[in-house]
């Protein structure tokens with residue numbers, strides 16, 4: 001195909017192609033500007049994606065991250081792990097597996113002690129405008145569009161609790177701006193979703209089946225090149241008659257320990273989950289990347 | 291009439307400023323128009339930032355440190371291999387001092403012209419940012435003041451990074 005395209009007028013461009021192909025770089029981003037990995041695997045904060053692209057690559061290379069995240073709540077424990085790839089600081093692809101362990105709740109609900117919902121999240125994100133870090137002379141934030149495909153491995157239980165589907169999709173738009181003169185990072189995300197507890201309890205339900213627009217926001221304050229502290233808020237749908245679902249929020253500190261390792265700790269308030277209220281606990285995430 | 295002639299005579303050097311500004315010890319450069327606009331950023335209005343950078347002496351130490359480090363760091367060593375460091379030090383000090391409202395004029399070339407032939411890439415730009423951060427750290431400039439200054443330089447990436 002390439003060879004056939006190499007006719008006279010673009011012969012120069014063709015000659016340049018092999019050279020370009022050899023020059024794929026790794027690394028180059030400033031510390032923390034690849035973000036951390038969300039519980040769903042996208043580059044972002046912990047609960048909500050940002051418009052930043054994962055991996056340390058610049059526009060001339062590729063990068064990747066891997067993460068493990070655990071959330072310990074009074075009645076549940078959550079674990080997610082996955083990988084993300086950043087292409088030319090433009091496109092992000094990620095896969096994350098999640099396990100939501102219902103511990104004693106599982107027994108109480110008749111599902112069995114330690115009954116665990118599993119979910120796979122396949123996600124893609126494209127940066128479409130702006131530069132969060134360098135465009136300090138413009139108000140325009142960095143904007144990215146993303147889509148997630150999610151699959152829950154407990155379809156029968158999802159149906160039993162009133163959920164419609166064990167597979168679902170979401171789309172979102174994120175806008176991220178670093179206000180460098182104030183050492184602040186701001187992010188806003190709008191998500192089009194019908195996921196119940198992000199999909200851990202399926203998608204759509206007996207109260208509402210349709211996708212709805214949910215707003216999410218993060219703020220971060222850079223204390224040093226390697227330390228960002230802040231908070232996040234994530235609105236969520238409420239589709240299941242059996243259990244009210246609450247919005248989520250957290251307070252976090254993300255520490256870029258080395259160029260390749262970022263550790264994030266947070267206090268998260270995840271509200272009521274499957275009739276068990278006040279799920280407030282600690283979040284811990286380890287991200288490695290290049 | 292006489293006054294007009296005199297005025298013209300005195301004004302003339304201003305028109306003739308397309309002559310390159312090179313000081314003893316510096317290599318010759320092609321002619322260019324001298325202007326503070328070449329610095330690529332508007333200066334701060336108060337003197338708070340100048341104080342945060344410990345005045346002109348602080349700026350001078352930071353630039354000396356930076357110019358030393360770019361010659362050592364494997365990420366920047368190649369780009370600066372053939373540079374005139376005497377001129378680079380002087381013009382960088384002028385530029386930083388001008389932007390930080392230290393009462394200097396910038397007499398160097400504009401950011402597009404001076405970088406267009408160097409093929410700087412984004413990772414090199416970031417490497418230089420980190421070396422500058424290191425130099426500001428060593429000078430004891432607070433993180434907040436560093437970021438205010440970097441916010442002025444950040445948009446220059448569009449002019450410096452050419453591939």
Ligand code: HEM
Pocket residue numbers: 366369370372373374375377378381382385397398399400404405408410414415416418443444446447450
């Ligand atoms: C915002 C960031 C930057 C600023 C403010 C800046 C400023 C300057 C200034 C003032 C000069 C000298 C102007 C003159 O001679 O008239 C210069 C020259 C130069 N800069 Fe930059 N620069 C920046 C980023 C970079 C980066 C990232 C690189 C490469 C890693 C780079 C490489 C060079 C080179 C190679 C020269 C020419 C030196 C010579 O040939 O004597 N600059 N720069």
